[in-house]
Amino acid sequence: MSDSKGKGGHLDQYNIQSGRFIRTFTEEKEEKEVPSGKNGNKVMEMGTAHSEPISGLVFSGNCSSELISAGKDGVLRFWDIRTGKKKNQIKSKSSKQIEKAVACQANSLIAMACSEPGHNDSIVLIDCLTKRAVRVFNKIPSKKITALCFSSDGQWILTADNERFIRIFDISTSRMVDMILFSKPCIGMAFNPTGEFLATLHQDERAIFIWANKSQFATRISLRSYPYDFIRKWENLDEDLDIEVTRVVIDSDDDDDDIHDDVIFEGPSMDAAHLTYSGLPPSRWENLPEIGLIKERNKPIEPPRKTKQVPFFLAASATMTGFEFDAPKLENESEQRKRINAKRNLLELETNFTQKLKKAETKFEFLAVFDSIKAMSVSSIDYEIRSLPHSALPKFLQMLLEMLKERRDFDIVQSLMASAVKIHRSELWEEQDDEDSKALTRILEEIEIEQEKVWSPFENLLGQNATLIQWVKNALL
Incomplete structure (x- = not known):
């Protein structure tokens, strides 16, 4: 409890539960003898925490045992709440007075509002750990x-x-x-x-x-x-802004009879072209942008080791006449078959999905191609996106643009967009004068506009619902 009456600033500590006096915080360590008013006897007078009235009391955000007092004398003092002794103090260099003080609970900062005759008020931020001023806002027109x-x-x-x-x-x-x-x-x-x-x-x-x-x-x-x-400056505030303010009356003196049960509150009607999700489990699309990192992480540390020695027995299979030994497969044949398959894969530059994507021209054809990639696994989708040539990127983005216009499968569209941008980012950032690059830039601008149009109403509705849920959780029912 601080006393701001009179000249001095007394600071006393009491127990909240019992109301018992505990101690007085004083700057001076020794007591002073002053004559009493009636009998002329001398009594002991305790010192005060500040020479001027106290303007603020806060606890340090990082130490609950440290009390900080701010006074009109321009001094900020730090006290040990357990012993009542002064630990440190900070004094303003000029004739500034501390008018207010607040502490930040997230760090060790304290903000002080300081006033000086003939000047505007200023804000000073003090770090309780170093006991120094870290920020000064002295040009505020307040x-x-x-x-x-x-x-x-x-x-x-x-x-x-x-x-x-x-x-x-x-x-x-x-x-x-x-x-x-x-x-x-x-x-x-x-x-x-x-x-x-x-x-x-x-x-x-x-x-x-x-x-x-x-x-x-x-x-x-x-x-x-x-x-x-x-x-x-807010010009024509009433005409340009349509702001609705919700007023809640607590403990009104009006009778309960004034409440009408027949009042129906109608919310905004939902647009017919509302946004829909795919309904697929998150495992089908959530990890698509990071599938390369997942495969790299799951890669075996050591390659499989070959057996050092061939077993002494040979595999046998039963026949009509008895049994016969299986001929072992030569390692050179398997290696040669792998090389042939690799060469065939290199020759096939365009997959079946890429060929359908290039042939698509109408909206329905793009939707059909999207349905085909939607049915693939995550690894297959990643392979198809990585296999897209530069000439097929505008068609791929055009497919996503058509899906945004249809307000369908918004989650899968975002996942495909993030994966394509991450894989082909070098091609998207390059500035070229060919027709494919110009078409790519134009479709990206259309996607940005369409996505803003699609997502903004949903984002506003989501924010309102989150606010309402948070209020219900924090309400004292």
Whole structure:
């Protein structure tokens, strides 16, 4: 418990369960004698933790036995919670005052909001292990910082000011990556432990506002760097944005009779051309992009060894007249047969699948070729993709494009696409002026547009369902 009244900053420790006083944290080690007010007797006065009121108390994120106190005197002190002794302290070089202090639970950083007369507030990050300042944000255009918060993973630091802004800074780069404007200043905020949601409190508001962290739900989030003095302008906000806010009333004074049971909530209707999966087990398509690595890993360490000596007996087979010995097979004949088969495989440059793929022109022909490769095993599919010549790659990608347009077998299409890009990446990256390369570039651009069109509605629906499931799991029912 800290005392911010009067001149000094007293810091006392109590037991929560019993309420018993344990100790007082003091900077001075010896006691002082001061005259009492009534009888003139001298009494012993204990020192204080700070010479000015205490503005923040936090525990170190990596050490629960270390208490950190921040005071208006611009001093940050580290205390041993078990003994009450001061371990270390950090003092600002100028006349700055520490207004707020928060600790990051993911690392050993502490953020302090410092104020100085005639200047805007600044943010200083202190490392509790080295007891040094590691980041200083002194160009923030905020006259007064009202709230501080770390993200759950310790990657961002959020600041709120009296000008109704929340600014988000990336700690590793010391750059501002986003900003939010509210109708009223934010006076408190915190992330949930897993980082999906941010809760904010605002001045003159008797409500808690919950905001979703889009980076936890969307797969493609591009952050850009902004200067500290950047002010985003929202023109025609009410006309351009169609934002729906869900308001939940807790412990309302209204009677339960106002609730109508005949109200039906209708959700968005699903499009007729919805996205479908193949229904095949994941073993049929999940390991296709990594099948080469799997084969390399499963390869025997040592080749099979030949027997040193031929057995003394010969194999015999029964006949009508008795038995006769089987003639042993010559090793040269088997080796010669292997060479002949290898030469035949080299002459067959195009497989049956490649020939059908080259002949396909219409949508139905491409779908038929896709059904044929869908029925193959994982090793056969990998062999067919590796056997594709450069002239057949546009046809192969055209087949995948037709499947995306049909909204069919989305999982297999993604697996085939990843495997083809990984195997033929050198051919895709080369810039050539032939017709096949131009057709390849055009089909890749069409696939990118079509995949964005197909996946975006499904991704939004998936994010909404994940949010709802997470809320149900965390709700106090």
